[in-house]
Amino acid sequence: MTLKLDAVMGPLLARVANDAILPRYQHLADSDITAKAVDDMVTVADTHAEDLLSEALSRLLPEAAIVGEEAAHADPAVLDRLGDGLCWIIDPIDGTNNFAAGRPPFGILIALAEQGEAVAGWIYDVLTGRLCSAHRGHGAWINGEPVRARPTGEDPPIAAISLMFLDAANRAAMKERIAPHYTLVDIPRCAAEQYPRIVTGINDVSIFERTLAWDHAAGVLFVNEAGGRAARPDGSAYRVDQHLEPGLIAAASPALFDAMAARLAAI
CATH class of the missing domain: 3.30.540.10 (Fructose-1,6-Bisphosphatase, subunit A, domain 1)
Known part of the structure; x- marks a missing residue:
């Protein structure tokens, strides 16, 4: 339909x-x-x-x-x-x-x-x-x-990580434990741009803290249907009626998702 x-x-x-x-x-x-x-x-x-x-x-x-x-x-x-x-x-x-x-x-x-x-x-x-x-x-x-999602092929992978809505402790942990494994790039402050960047080979992975439905419902579906993976850090599916829960990873491949999720779990 x-x-x-x-x-x-x-x-x-x-x-x-x-x-x-x-x-x-x-x-x-x-x-x-x-x-x-x-x-x-x-x-x-x-x-x-x-x-x-x-x-x-x-x-x-x-x-x-x-x-x-x-x-x-x-x-x-x-x-x-x-x-x-x-x-x-x-x-x-x-x-x-x-x-x-x-x-x-x-x-x-x-x-x-x-x-x-x-x-x-x-x-x-x-x-x-x-x-x-x-x-x-x-x-x-x-x-x-x-369209099929394609990683950049860069090593280390290219990550767009928003620290905007993290508290001071989580922001420090992200910089210490996550940032060294990636090439960090500026976020566009626009999910309508960030999700296409994941699919089109511009970025490999992105982390979002705030996950409001109007910002993420279309983009999560787009990444997943293109063969990437977008989900909660624990691997559970993003639901629009649970959009006040924090934390979301979008990646150009399941392997890139798993690597980021494992690093986040170790913080």
Whole structure:
């Protein structure tokens, strides 16, 4: 069923990008940006895009609940829908801090979940039009072409590790016990960019501490369907209705995942 959604999802994401996001890129006024929390913001483009997406997706599958990032911020009770039979999960602009600063990367993340598990996902790069998609049990695509995850082949492997949400002790342990085994690169602060980097041979592995559903549902499915591995550090599957639990590894191969998971377990 979900494969048929690709025919409408690409044009929908392009329309929302053109109507709500691109006209405001590098043209935001101070009054267009609001701080939700420390180092977390929302813009008028986020709310406009989420409104357009919510309206369109509700028409596409009227039986599916909708959980949008901004709606959930306004009313946390919205999160209770994540375990529903069918549920759309929307991140209208992933990488809002980048977008607000007038620089890439940023994108749109959409996932469709069923009873807490992602069954389809779309990752749209607003500036380039690149569309990554995945369907549970059917594979992954970039711009309609099948894709398989490929490691960089570098030794040591290339890792993008976010220390942003770690406490001081865990941050120190990560630097001492994990960092020496990898070539560390900057994180893009945008899951819509990080997950494609894992699949396309730019990065080998990434660690995330915060695992909110709108940031990770589509990307985890994309990596797994491309033949990489994305899961909790203990190997258990990522579920969107358990998104407040910390810790997630995404890797370009099961072997790279296992190596990182073993090192994390030894901390």
